[in-house]
Amino acid sequence: MSRRKKNIPIITGAEVVDIARGGKAIAKKDDLVILVSHAVPGDIIDIQVTKKKKNFYEGRPIHFHKYSSFRTDPVCAHFPVCGGCKWQDMTYEAQLRYKEKQVTDQMKRLAGFSEDIQDKIQPILAAEDPWYYRNKMEFTFSARRWLTPEEIVSKKQITEPALGFHVAGLFDKILDITECHLQGGPSNAIRNFIRDFTLEHGYPFFNIRKQEGLVRNLIIRTARSGEVMVILSFYHDDREKILSLLEAVKDRFPEINSLQYVINPKGNDTLEGLEVQVFHGKDHIIEKLDGLSFKISPKSFFQTHTRQAENLYRTILAFAELTDTDTVYDLYSGTGTIGLFMASRARKVIGIESVEEAVADARGNAALNHIENAVFLTGDTKEMFNDTLFRQYGSPDVVILDPPRAGIHPEIVEMLLKQLPGKIIYVSCNPATQARDMQGLLPSYTPKKIRPVDMFPHTDHVENVVMMKKK
Template structure:
């Protein structure tokens, strides 16, 4: 067995940093923090992820009655529909625009060719970087908290190919900074017809996040993703699953495991922009989606209207607070509960409520098997674990998604 390495809190067995004979990797691999497993054949990546899931659940004392083979990604490259590039000062070239060096959040590598998003992303990065350098735009200095250009966010949707470009800066204070934004907004849609919208995000805080005051510079501010006969509007800050090549398989597997019935009442908790809720809505009587982020619920409402779906009711609520519990208590009792929490997992207060009010079935979707196993230990006091489906949404990385199907104990 190989040595162990830790990646963002996930311990992985047998990660090798040596390249496999004949395996080609991108020019930044080994230095860039975007990928960790490019030197590992994809079949071996899948095996390691399955092994990791089994080990995590085994160490949590959870017996797996049935663990399906991991659902492989149709594409192991060019699969990411969202990328965030960071701008930092550079003494020689003015600025660098790229991804963080592996293990370092204070260093950025000038990315020339990234294999994770569709190839057009590399051209968009190069154009924005070239315009910024030509105009002498100052990158934001995270140590001194000064400068202008902070991040470039690219979002992709299909069909057809559509791109959203978000330029994240501090508040413009110089004419050249305003001209830079105007040139980007005019140049990108002209040169690349796939660019449907360009936005400007102002972040004057010390926090290195790509959210803030939004102004649309070109286009209507949204792109649309299609799969499974549905269309989903993606707004600048909307959450959506990152692997666009897995949408059909991933959401199709969720529907299969849910075994929806025409009489079912479904709760979709942490529903985001409504992707799971709307996938299931066509097969059940009623869905109730609950989400903390009001903008996500607004996207969910639009997505329901876009698809002519009327049997979903949306609620803005903090499921980690007593007020969230009050919202759930007013809803009709569910036959199926869907949980899709953030990496930190389900709050203990919500877990307690769900154990006190178990549905017939539950689907727990998680991007973090460690917190999922922790939460299932509590839920298994009133549920039985029927099966576990690992899904590879993140090729070239150690991360793995898991769908757990639970059945209420008699």
């Protein structure tokens, strides 16, 4: 006999009061706390509970008694199924307010700072335009597209393929995208042309579960100069079909400066370990930030919001307060963008990065900009940031930290407390791990300036820059 399902209640008249880490809304009714998707602080709603946990419930709104004044009409026809812009039903001003609050809360709770930390947090740096800001978009082909709720209810047999985005939380479900408001230029036209061409000419779309099909992924990169890069990924080398598609794209979009392709027989979609081939044009495009030129190749990491990247790096430079006698260590240096921004104000810059391709890009970008006082080294940061390195390049006066979301390794904290550079600039896309790491530095450092930067409008993500000075 099957077990009877537990009774899952409906909570009526709950008020949405805040935003939780991760972007879900926090609703309260009496002593109950419920995390809710697709709700905005100020809404009063009925909630269908979907999960019961020890200290809170999770649920979804099923009726709105009152709509928040923070609400706005979503721009995108694919909202809310597409999880890329899950906050676009909230005004941009409200988004900024809750991102700034997220940073303040993390600093107070996780780093253990007192109330006066608020005085050190500068207003969040807003995006000039919260739409069409991305310089890179990745789309996935799927043999069957994700159905809308209305299509599911209709019970019609729909077997159309898709070219679009992953449905949130589902690796094998793709929502077909006809228009995306995140990338400007010819992005939408290129994607729609490729979808129409491949459908018309019978190209099999990839099935990730069965590991079969031909067309697999599409990457479009753009630069403010107007340069465009397109990379198409195929599961196997059907030379005739591949060349036919590439030729059609080249002829239809002469503005494409770099048209490339790759054969990817792997179980995942990454380009790691694969050789990308140039079909037409260059093997790169050029982006400019504050007078510096950066070479962007298919595998290059580059901040996806170019205008805000420029503002982010200007903030880091201002916080660093460099002099021409300073030795700067740029840890987790990536393709060298931050270090190269620092180079004109410092005596020397030493970047450390574990990804060999990124280091090659950093060195190439240094040469491209005729910068001779920056060196970029390949290796594990926690193993390389040591006394041997300091004897070769000098002790650090300023250290830039820009780690992955997981934060810095405890051994880095120990070395910083041993070396005691005058200033540490910590850049993070995860204020929670940033606050944790800052707490470890408190015995010898005091936070002086903090500034959140909105790199990704309409999402819950926020970048944060902290300047800590030696006591």
